[in-house]
Amino acid sequence: MGESTDVVVVGGGYAGVMAANRLTQRADVTVTLINPRPAFVHRVRLHQMVGGTGAAVVDYREVLAEGVQLLVDSVTRIDAAGRGVELASGGTVGYDYLVYAVGSGSADPQVPGAAEFAHPIAGLEEAQRLLPVLDAAPASAAVTVVGAGPTGIETAAELAEQGRNVTLACGGVLGPYLHRRGRRSVAGRLAALGVNVVEGPASLVTAVTRDAVRLADGRELPSAVTIWTAGFSVPDLALRSALRTDALGRLLTDETLTSVDDDRIVAAGDSAAPSGLPLRMSCQTAMPLGARAADTVLSRLAGQQPEALSQSFGAQCISLGRGTGIFQFGNRSDIAVWFHIDGRLGAKMKETVCKGIVKHLADEAHQPGGYKLHRMKGGAGRRQALEALRAEGPAVERIS
Template sequence: MTDPQPRVVVIGGGYAGVMAANRLASRDDLAVTLVNPRPQFVERIRLHQLAVGNDDAVVPYDRVLNGGVRVLVDSVTRIDAAARTLTLASGLESGTVLDYDYLVYAAGSTGAAPAAVPGAAEFAYPISEWEQADALRHRLADVALPAPIVVVGAGLTGIETAAELAEAGRSVTLVSTQIGPSLSRPGRRSVTTRLNKLGVTMLEGEGASVTAVGPDHVVLADGRRLRSAATVWSAGFGVPALATISGLTTDGMGRLVTDETCTSVDDDRIVGAGDAAAPSRQPYRMSCQASLPMGVLAADTVLARLAGEQPAPRSVPMTAQCISLGRDAGTLQLQRKNDTPVPVYIGGRAGAFIKEQVCRWTVKWMAGEAAEPGSYRSLKGPERIAGPAPEAVGSR
């Protein structure tokens, strides 16, 4: 009698989940299932382009996912670690339960306008998920080009969105307590110079935080009232509550707490990767730069345990922040090993070229690992080189 195939389930089909599933395909005796609510891969780093209609921000899974991985279009509503089962939202997969032997938790991140800000949930448009960016795209189709647009939050997502909208001819105001808080002073100057050239009005400082959103305006902390035909909310990211409601140990934001092998501190059959994981309670910056190698590390941990070996702690190299400033300019902010900025950047057309190549190579790296599992090499270690990530600055 032969032993049953080990079952590995990956929750989440983003950058970390796809890389983990592809790496796991290096063993042909595993049954690997990827559970994701969408049937296509979403290029989250292009969602600001989707909003203005110059990219669809999706890639078919057959381009980036190994053919041996089964894709299950569904959502997980609960993890039962003791029973090693997942409760599915649709109930289409043999009832509502999916069994696993090992679980890769790569649930990703999300964004929503906070309920604490009156009117934000009703009238603002978040832009951290495909459906949100598409809803903004449809809203903008009904808004006259000269009508004022307010972008709330000036982390990387807010900066990229404001620039893309302005380059498309929109009248944009970017409001935040600080423009580009994760950038160096020279890098921030590069960004603001480009935004000024595009005609973006920038309001920053404590008085520029948003206290209320209406159907045609926003109210700032200092009492100013700005007209806004469409308000874009990019002030920070959160993570799904799945790990928390499943009783797993999480940090203050709800990220799965793991050790430096990406193993859950509660259960060595569960590993975490990407935006929803917090190795040693010091999460990496939410980014595809961290998520790709984290997915590989999580899969390597599973493969080591299946082979009866001790998984090795490794770290993720964080070297830069890439920012698109429309289609014709960008800023590449260089970083130290602990992910803090150095006063060095590459801007202008060279910055735009590098950012576009990063977007393209991200897909190529996933496709390469799909075609040849085990080929991706970028992890360091065992020393931990990344520091604590900024919590809510739209750092993607």
């Protein structure tokens, strides 16, 4: 390598922006962020965009360090041997190190009719395509939201608060992460908003038509607009680049987030599978992993051994319309506990978190290296899972 080290960050979401900003600590590092769109998508606000109560796009100038070069393009393949990435535009960009932060998107529902008649909202363009569909539907038209994780709950609540006739088809339990006390609170608020919550195994959607959804027990629910929020997938860039992945397509890494195939590639966010034990897909995970990935690169440049992953969790927060929400506390191993805060205070806490995400990124842009949350000690759950994994067979090792 010459006097300058070129680092390419693939993906401009929570993890990619955090990593890119943090890498600017060193003046001899050139950082290029490659992202398919020219603006930052604040994904935790997409449900507000769908409900018409807020925006989900932030100008990169607010969150990206001045020293980071933004290249609006898509990476079609990583040439690990040649240390370069191939672009959809036809060009190539070389690198000394690469941060793989391609994020996640909507999962292929693999349910008859879903691809044709249901509307996913995990990405900005998907949410934008849904808006005119909702605008064209009468306020009394039946809207079915499929999936009862945070996105499904928030979308159902947002639309119901706008006067929509909403059914939430859980496909299982309402709010799987929530403690039973928190779940009762969420169920009560949805009922107050008029949301028809369909729970249990029988609520699994087995087919979608233009004007209905069919459930596992044979029931058909009228649905003029069906919104699909069940599950996430990751881009297949790693697979196309002959890099090893887990079953979902997340890049396999060791506990320093280094690819098991190449020590010049590190991963962060939803598209990373450290030790084959990926963390929960969320911005709460993505930003610390972005900081950790950057620190791994910086440690190698300094001739030091990178630190192993230490991920701590604290809560999951869900908005239930504009005036109510829930802040579900969890332990450091990411298991919900009995304590939660709901009502107006819960909504304020959720809004504080949403604003805080952008602030964390902006602060790191202005003062790279200032973010510290990825250094908080994690819970015992991951350590125990790693020990069990190692007892079963050889550990996932980095290949130099």
